[in-house]
Amino acid sequence: MSPIDEEQLQGLQGVRDFLRIRTSYDVLPLSFRLIVLDNDLLIRKSLNILIQNNIVSAPLWDSHNGRFAGLLTSTDFINVIQYYNQFPEQIDNVEKFRLSSLRDIEKAINVQTLETVSVHPGRPLYEACSRMLRSRARRIPLVDVDDETGRETVVSVITQYRILKFIAVNTEQHTSLMKKTIREINLGTYTDLATCKMTDSVLDVINSMVVRNISAVPVIDKNNVVLNVFEAVDVIPCIKGGAYEELKSTVGEALAQRPEDFPGIYTCQEDDRLDSIFQTVRQSRVHRLVVIDDDWHLKGILSLSDILKYVLFHGEEGEYFPQT
Ligand code: ATP
16 A cells, blocks of 8 residues: 555544544534424425525424424425426415425425434434435434433534534544545546536426436536536525526526625635645535636536545445445
8 A cells, every 4th residue: 555545544544533532512513593493384484484594404393293303405495396397286285385295295206205314412423424424414413312201302403514624624633644636536426417507497407406316516608617506505595485487597597696695616626635625625615616627627526425425434344335
């Protein structure tokens, strides 16, 4: 094994050991707010609450049984849009749907129902990460159980973003050993990329996100130059106030509705080393990186799950579990 390989493995091992001795509690900020939505709430209203509070997801609570009932994310709204498209005659009912109907909507449009995995906040962070990655969830709720009453409490939700940031900020001595380039470790997706044009309709892009089970699509021009990235969360302002018709608008029009504090998109190149990717994660609000060449041509996409999977499982037995 070359010295650079050895160092890389040493770095990976260091991060894994760190994740095993830390718990999910450690990732949480000292003080935070958590908005939990009742499962009986109308979907339409839940959308307004997300927008008003400037959040993109929330845990659901089943008040009849006093239990955690899953997570509401932008994917759920995308599913409602799909439902409306497949069953236009149901538009009046769509208005009346409650959050508890989301699972029926998934069944009706035939999308894979996500397992509602959760983890106890006191368990090792490594466990929260691997459960999240294996279930293909992008965030995992921390659910505690009261010893006396046996009732569940949703403590918080941790995301891939927050975990990767936590790793980047706290384990620089280990991540700085990861000097292999993303090309050398084959990190990210480079073939069969889903892309779109500024003039494509939002609806078409949503379709490709649902079919491919992805949450971001690079926007390119006719020369394959990257102009922007359309993200699943960009759908939320489009359907504000139940304006499902607005989805006929173009990607360009939808992107113009982004909030002023939108952090922008992040790029990298195939010759960038993993330690420099961690540096970007440490310093910025990165949700994915678009891999480009010197002239901004699209080469690939590097998602947070790609990075986390590599960090957790590379070189381990059964490294890459089947993608379901
Ligand atoms: P999130 O972006 O919400 O954090 P994630 O990290 O799982 O979620 P996804 O965008 O869902 O990212 O990516 C899942 C897999 O699909 C990754 O391996 C990623 O490289 C790949 N992928 C992401 N976007 C595209 C795309 N536009 N075309 C092809 N593959 C993609």
